[in-house]
Amino acid sequence: MTPVIAVSNLSKTYATGFQALKRINLEIRRGEIFALLGPNGAGKTTLISIVCGIVNPSEGEVLVDGRDIAAHYRTVRSMIGLVPQELTTDAFESVWATTSFSRGLFGRPPNAAHIEKILRALSLWEKKDDRVMTLSGGMKRRLLIAKALSHEPQILFLDEPTAGVDVELRKDMWNIVRALRDSGVTIILTTHYIEEAEEMADRVGVIAKGELLLVEGKEALMRKLGRKQLTLQLRERLAEVPAALAKYRLELNAEGSAVVYTYDTQAERTGITALLDDMGAAGIGFIDLHTDQSSLEDIFVDLVRTTR
Amino acid sequence: MNLYAVRAIYHFEMARAWRTLMQSIVSPVLSTSLYFVVFGAAIGTRITEIDGVGYGAFIVPGLIMLSLLTQSISNASFGIYFPRFTGTIYELLSAPVSPPEIVLGYVGAAATKSVILGLIILATAGLFVPLRIEHPVWMLAFLVLTAFTFSLLGFIIGIWADGFEKLQVIPLLVITPLTFLGGTFYSVNMLPPFWQAISMFNPVVYLVSGFRWSFYEIADVDVALSVAATLGFLLLCLASVWWIFRTGYRLKA
Numbered sequence: 131m132t133p134v135i136a137v138s139n140l141s142k143t144y145a146t147g148f149q150a151l152k153r154i155n156l157e158i159r160r161g162e163i164f165a166l167l168g169p170n171g172a173g174k175t176t177l178i179s180i181v182c183g184i185v186n187p188s189e190g191e192v193l194v195d196g197r198d199i200a201a202h203y204r205t206v207r208s209m210i211g212l213v214p215q216e217l218t219t220d221a222f223e224s225v226w227a228t229t230s231f232s233r234g235l236f237g238r239p240p241n242a243a244h245i246e247k248i249l250r251a252l253s254l255w256e257k258k259d260d261r262v263m264t265l266s267g268g269m270k271r272r273l274l275i276a277k278a279l280s281h282e283p284q285i286l287f288l289d290e291p292t293a294g295v296d297v298e299l300r301k302d303m304w305n306i307v308r309a310l311r312d313s314g315v316t317i318i319l320t321t322h323y324i325e326e327a328e329e330m331a332d333r334v335g336v337i338a339k340g341e342l343l344l345v346e347g348k349e350a351l352m353r354k355l356g357r358k359q360l361t362l363q364l365r366e367r368l369a370e371v372p373a374a375l376a377k378y379r380l381e382l383n384a385e386g387s388a389v390v391y392t393y394d395t396q397a398e399r400t401g402i403t404a405l406l407d408d409m410g411a412a413g414i415g416f417i418d419l420h421t422d423q424s425s426l427e428d429i430f431v432d433l434v435r436t437t438r
Numbered sequence: 439m440n441l442y443a444v445r446a447i448y449h450f451e452m453a454r455a456w457r458t459l460m461q462s463i464v465s466p467v468l469s470t471s472l473y474f475v476v477f478g479a480a481i482g483t484r485i486t487e488i489d490g491v492g493y494g495a496f497i498v499p500g501l502i503m504l505s506l507l508t509q510s511i512s513n514a515s516f517g518i519y520f521p522r523f524t525g526t527i528y529e530l531l532s533a534p535v536s537p538p539e540i541v542l543g544y545v546g547a548a549a550t551k552s553v554i555l556g557l558i559i560l561a562t563a564g565l566f567v568p569l570r571i572e573h574p575v576w577m578l579a580f581l582v583l584t585a586f587t588f589s590l591l592g593f594i595i596g597i598w599a600d601g602f603e604k605l606q607v608i609p610l611l612v613i614t615p616l617t618f619l620g621g622t623f624y625s626v627n628m629l630p631p632f633w634q635a636i637s638m639f640n641p642v643v644y645l646v647s648g649f650r651w652s653f654y655e656i657a658d659v660d661v662a663l664s665v666a667a668t669l670g671f672l673l674l675c676l677a678s679v680w681w682i683f684r685t686g687y688r689l690k691a
Contacts, residue, residue: 182532186690204440207534218525222457223450234446235533277529 132196133157134285134316135181140190142176142340150176152340153190158285158318163311165331165348166320167430173340174320175215178287182212194285208237211278215289215320217270221263225254228262229276236281248276252306268299275306286310288319292326304330324430336433343433359422360391360402365415374412378405443535447543448550451517455551462513463555466505470559473501474566477623488625489656494567499650500622501563506556506581507588507617507642508609514548514592515605522596522688531690537683541593548589549582556581570653576661577652583668584645588613590675597688616642621650626658641667 135158142151150173158164168174179185181192183203192199194206220228229245249255252272257265265273271291278286288307292300307330311317321327327334328348335345344351367386378401380389393400409416455462474494482493489496521527530540563569571577591608599605620642626634637643638659648664651657657664682689 182528184528184531184690186686204534204536207532210532212528212532214525214528216525218528220526221524222454227450227453231446231450232529234442234449235529235535237440237442237534239442 131160134160134195135318136191136193136196137177137181138191138193140177140180140192141188142173142180142185143188150340151180151187154337154340154342156335156342156345158316159333161311161314161316162332163307163317163319163330164333164335165327166318166335166337167322167324167327168320168337169322172337174337175289176340177337178212178289178318178320182210182287183207204237208281209284211281211283211286213271213274213278213286213288213291215293217267217274219262219270219273221261223262224259225249225262225265225273225276226258228273229280232277233280236283238281244282245280248279251309252276253302268295271295271299271303275303279310283315285316285318288317290320290322292321292323300326336430338433358393358400360393360405361388361420361422362391362409362416363388363418365417368414372412372414375405375408375414378408440535440539443533444539444543444546447530447540448547451513451544451547452550454517455513455547462509462551463558466509466555467558467562470501470505471562471566473497474563479566488628489654491654491656492567495569495654496625496650497623498560498563498567498569499653500617500620500646502556502559502581503584503620503642503646503649504614504617504622505559506552506584507613507645509555510548510552510585510588511592511595511609511613512605513551514545514589515596515599516592517544517548518593518596519599519602519605523602527689537679540683541590541679545586545589545593548592549585552585552589553581556585572655573652577649580645580649580652580664580668583672584649587668587672587675590672590679594675594678594682597682600688613642616640617646621646621658625656641671644668 135156137154137156140151140154140156141149143149154173154177156177166174166177176185180187181194181199183199183206195209197206199206220231223231226245226249229249230240233241233245246255249258252275254269254272254276257269262270262273275288275291291307292303295303304326307317307319319326319330331348333345333347334351336343364387368382368389369386371380371382371389378391380391382389391402391405393402474497477493477497479494482497485493487493487496521530560569595605595608619637620640621637622642626637626643626647629637644659644664644667647658648661648668651661651664681687
């Protein structure tokens with residue numbers, strides 16, 4: 131299937147000399163939720179801004195639905211909706227007016243029924259005649275989504291959609307995003323809330339210092355880079371790990387009361403059975419055990435740390 | 439052509455004018471009325487006629503032009519600067535809109551407001567002094583052409599400005615002095631020869647003179663020259679706007 135967005139060798143160097151993107155290659159699949167993870171200043175917003183036409187690239191090519199974003203800007207941009215990171219709204223306009231304005235700006239004829247549907251879906255209908263300046267931060271965030279959806283885009287960019295949003299609203303946002311994906315909209319979201327990517331994304335890209343470090347399916351990423359650890363609470367404290375267990379590279383805690391065994395989740399054999407047998411043979415008993423799996427956050431932190 | 443976008447921008451800008459009716463319409467009408475009272479009624483009684491036209495009536499075209507120039511610049515510069523200031527410009531830049539459509543929306547709305555204002559001032563002037571318009575079509579043509587040209591200049595200023603104070607610099611320090619020295623309240627022919635020659639370098643002289651000719655058939659410079667000067671300035675502004683969009687100057691990183 132043709133990717134809905136194809137980015138090739140995309141670079142951006144600002145007038146100050148700062149290189150925000152370094153030869154990025156990325157494909158976004160139709161109908162997926164793609165999370166672009168990265169620390170502040172990684173290049174996430176620059177990448178989105180180039181695809182949306184707000185920032186000019188220094189080099190490289192971006193195709194949306196197979197069309198070059200510069201040569202076919204009308205077709206391409208009418209397919210895209212953008213929810214910016216900042217709460218940038220027309221303070222003095224009404225919710226209805228500013229949403230209708232966005233629809234017109236993107237070349238769509240007036241459609242009161244569609245605007246009403248969006249405002250109701252985003253719980254803004256009751257506020258339709260209120261000035262934007264009177265809305266709360268959460269409502270403004272939803273209004274930006276309403277504006278971005280007003281022209282019925284096929285691709286939606288959400289730049290840090292839940293930044294500064296409380297937990298309840300964040301969960302509401304996630305439900306909205308899932309509903310959009312179910313309706314066929316491709317969603318690209320940037321976030322530095324790993325929990326958000328873990329919760330929603332089909333695939334994850336990690337970007338740092340303008341370089342795309344990896345792109346993987348979320349499950350595959352966690353399988354591939356995730357570590358699992360088995361912690362055994364010992365019946366009797368140890369001063370050191372016996373030589374017979376050296377091959378397992380066990381970590382003994384400071385009190386000598388527990389050992390931690392780290393194993394590869396993708397390996398054919400985890401080595402746990404052998405470890406327990408060898409511990410029994412060495413006369414080391416245990417009273418409890420539990421396993422831990424590294425989260426997407428751990429993977430992300432490891433990846434970003436290695437680029438520093 | 440994305441006519442829906444042009445219409446959306448145009449309506450958005452016009453809605454702002456109605457929302458801020460006091461500063462958009464009432465304020466310039468009031469200040470122009472004061473000019474009539476001060477210059478027309480008070481000082482005008484001491485100046486009988488200029489080129490066969492009563493002083494009160496003589497200053498009407500110049501006063502309309504004064505408001506037209508300042509309001510065109512002010513409306514258009516604020517219209518494009520405000521989204522830059524608030525950050526909502528992202529929506530315009532990411533929309534499927536071409537530069538001519540953006541200009542048509544913003545500049546069209548600013549020019550419309552100025553033309554409406556000019557006509558209101560004209561009607562207001564009719565309450566103070568007897569008016570006649572010898573060439574109504576030319577009068578409207580000058581009105582529309584000047585409003586559009588100076589709205590384009592305002593659009594350029596709105597892109598150039600990086601603070602609210604800069605929006606005021608050109609209208610206050612350049613346009614208003616040029617208008618006062620451009621024959622708004624007098625005929626350039628009343629000046630000594632040296633200042634007459636200097637005045638010929640003031641572009642506003644050509645605008646006021648042409649506009650006044652459409653009212654009373656009296657002009658400081660040939661009317662063809664006035665039309666040519668206005669069109670020349672229009673082309674200069676269009677070229678500047680074309681350059682802005684081609685380079686992304688102060689719009690795109």
